[in-house]
Amino acid sequence: VIALDQKIVFDWGFDIAAAMATETSSIKGYDFQGYNVYQLPSASAQIEQAKRLATFDVNDAVGNVEDKFFDASTGVVATKVVQFGTNSGIKRSITVTKDAIKGGAPLVNGIKYYFAVTSYNYNPSPTAVPNNVENPIKIFTVIPQSPDPGITYSYSPEDTIKTIHTTGTSDGSSFALVIDPTKVNGHNYEVTFNADGSWNLDDKTTSTTKLANKTNLSGDGNYDFTDGLQVKVLGPPLLGKSWSYVSASPANLSPVATAADPSYTGGRWLTGGNHGGELFFGGIFMEPNFWGGTTVTPDKYTKVEIRFRPMASFTDLNGNGSYNIGEPYTVDDPTKTQKAFMYSGFSGSSYLGFFDIPFTAWDVNDPANPRQLNVALRDRDKNHQWDLHFAASPADPLLPNGGDQRFNYTFILISTYDASGTMYGDGSGGTINLWGGPNGDQIDVQWTMWVNDRGNGGMLAEESIFTLIPNFVNTQADVFGFTANANTNSSAQAVLDVEKINVFPNPYYGVNTEELNKFQRFVTFNHLPANAKIRIFNLAGIMVKTIDKVGGSQFQRWDLQNENGLPVASGVYIAYIDMPDLGTTKILKLAVIQEEQILDRF
Structure with a gap:
């Protein structure tokens, strides 16, 4: 308390x-x-x-x-x-x-x-x-x-002390909530993180750890207290944070799109399909939220740009004059695309080969030095190309897999692009086993795309950049620091605080709400220093009581009795307060109106 x-x-x-x-x-x-x-x-x-x-x-x-x-x-x-x-x-x-x-x-x-x-x-x-x-x-x-004379608290209860994110790039944050201002000590603190994402509070002034291996990142009230503070650490969950789609400028539209829809002038052509992902209408997952496992640790996820090329032509397999998902196609500039490791299933034995896709994938955490990334596809229909999720209805026997292009997943890996096509498959079989790891995936997947046709220009309707941004979680590289300013205890302030000395209730009208019975009468002096001598005088200048205050709290009672232990008469009294430690004095006036009493005890 x-x-x-x-x-x-x-x-x-x-x-x-x-x-x-x-x-x-x-x-x-x-x-x-x-x-x-x-x-x-x-x-x-x-x-x-x-x-x-x-x-x-x-x-x-x-x-x-x-x-x-x-x-x-x-x-x-x-x-x-x-x-x-x-x-x-x-x-x-x-x-x-x-x-x-x-x-x-x-x-x-x-x-x-x-x-x-x-x-x-x-x-x-x-x-x-x-x-x-x-x-x-x-x-x-x-x-x-109020604080004892001379003491000034640096904070009030529930004040917030801001922290500085001294190192690291996470989206996390931290602050200290003042619970007990009397215990704030002026020390420097740091919040650091462990490999598993738990955090510690270190007192850098004393080189001690005040809190260790804490896991609460919610920002609620369920955090531990130390040194009069409740330090709260917040961190985002391992989820995708945001996405953006930007059309090329000037526009670079697919002739296939404009032939099919002359009114199309550009704009996003793909959508999420409500597949359960955390981003892009359910179509984008950070990999742990898709299969539930990856070799990528939480601190390694990157901001990714997917740079799409527009469709230049297609092979009309069913002769209907328009493009149907699953039909072979080309893009306007193959030199600005890459290849992907394609699998019909989720094990190495289902490896199909290293085939062209209509985009490139880039790690753009450092925009000045983008790094091209490997891509793997689940090519369920085995047509050796990138397709959107789609199912022809009714089935079309002239299209690959009868027009059933569902569940064609795109995996954006964290490894640097291997143009030789040997990192995840060498022609004799694949090395990816999506379900073979201890927690699911056995490869370094960071993002999974499961996307559909939006019905706006058709697949690959324009050149564009699709950007995926993760929550950057707290890692061992992140440090938050702060200083809890110390309270001050000043002799000069103590002398100034003499003005706050008072006595209550004043006037005393026959009773004090703090009294328990008629034999316990008193008034209370407050804001006194540790040592003081209080002399009580009546208006005739006669000293009726001397009270020596030695140590203890800032409060001192006068029992409204004289030196002989008898109740003082009603009247006005002068309290002369001598404070030798401070070299100063204080004079107060006090009115006492005693109630009429018939004492039954002497």
């Missing part, structure tokens, strides 16, 4: 082992579901008197928990909401600035407030009675207060 200026921070994640034990608890079908934060009217209050401030629950399908109860007014068993979950996700801290007991009034420094944090578990079984269990409340008494 952190008491600050008109606010209180509750941090139940500082002991991560205890938090994890709570959040992984499962007892006889009752699994952890969330936390509740309550404010109570007193230190002895029961939970029925509490005001619920917040619920942080697991983000799942549970949400509100309803349970049965006996309604004494009707004599029947009814149902009501007993846990108010919102699928918010788990958080382990909260900042409180309002007094819920008093209708949302601001918290007042020097006043006691009472809070509790509980956890609850839930059993989804319809026969579980009750279906939820909540641990008993443990009440915390907290007094909000």
Whole structure:
């Protein structure tokens, strides 16, 4: 619990082992579901008197928990909401600035407030009675207060400290959320990454690792706390991020396209076909999302350009006067194309050969130095060319495979283009086994295309560039750094802070809301330094009380009694506060109006 200026921070994640034990608890079908934060009217209050401030629950399908109860007014068993979950996700801290007991009034420094944090578990079984269990409340008494004299906090709770991406090119990010400003230490920190994508937080000032092998990249509230900070690391999933299609300028249209459709003036001619890929209307996959495996590690994926050439002519196999997918074709400039390793299936024995395709593929991570890439095709119909996914209906016996050109996949590899055609097949058989690796693919596939005709000019209707951009995940090359500025403790500031010293309640009107009974009367001085001497005088100049404050908190009570232990009379008093460590003094006026009392104890 952190008491600050008109606010209180509750941090139940500082002991991560205890938090994890709570959040992984499962007892006889009752699994952890969330936390509740309550404010109570007193230190002895029961939970029925509490005001619920917040619920942080697991983000799942549970949400509100309803349970049965006996309604004494009707004599029947009814149902009501007993846990108010919102699928918010788990958080382990909260900042409180309002007094819920008093209708949302601001918290007042020097006043006691009472809070509790509980956890609850839930059993989804319809026969579980009750279906939820909540641990008993443990009440915390907290007094909000401004910083001690001379101390200036660098941050407020929930302030954000930005990080700098010092090395690496990932799309990831990181920041630090201030939980406890009193613990921020001025150290330099770095976020680094392991080969498996997990991350560490290193304190560079002390050469220690504060957090190790953390895997949360979601940005939610479920991150560990250290040094008063909650460092959050975010990273994109291993998915395609975006694509673009750019027509050549000036336009270079296929004569086949313009003959078939004189109104065609250019534009995208291929589409995704809704095949389940993460990009391009379901037609583009990063390879792990297609078969589920590749030899390419997450840090190696590249931005790829596919540079298409327009169709120049075709062989009209069925004599219908227009191009049908699967018919042989040529492109306008074969010198600007490449060959691909073609397989009819997914094993080396299905290797067909090294044949022309109507495009080139390039790694353009470094645009100034593009690198041409190998391409492999699944040529299911064995016509030795690149085709779109298409099925003639009805089947056309004059076309290859009866016009069934479905499932012709294009694999963009990460290896540099081998114009000799021997890297993945040497004429006697292929070396690719798409299903032979421990996780699926045995080759270095980074992108898979499964694309269809868009119905806009036809296949290869124009010269164009189709660009695929991956999410660049966090890798061992990436480092994020930041400095958590230290709090300051200045003697000069402490002298200035003398102006903040006060006494409350002032005037004292017969009672203090903090008093427990008529024998406990007091006012409180606040914002005092560690050592001070308080002398109380009446208006006649007679000293009625001396209070020596030695160490401890910034607060000091006066019990409204004189040196003889008797209640002081109503009137105006002068408090002369001497602060020898600071070499300064402070004078306050205090009005005391005592209530009429008949003492029954002496």
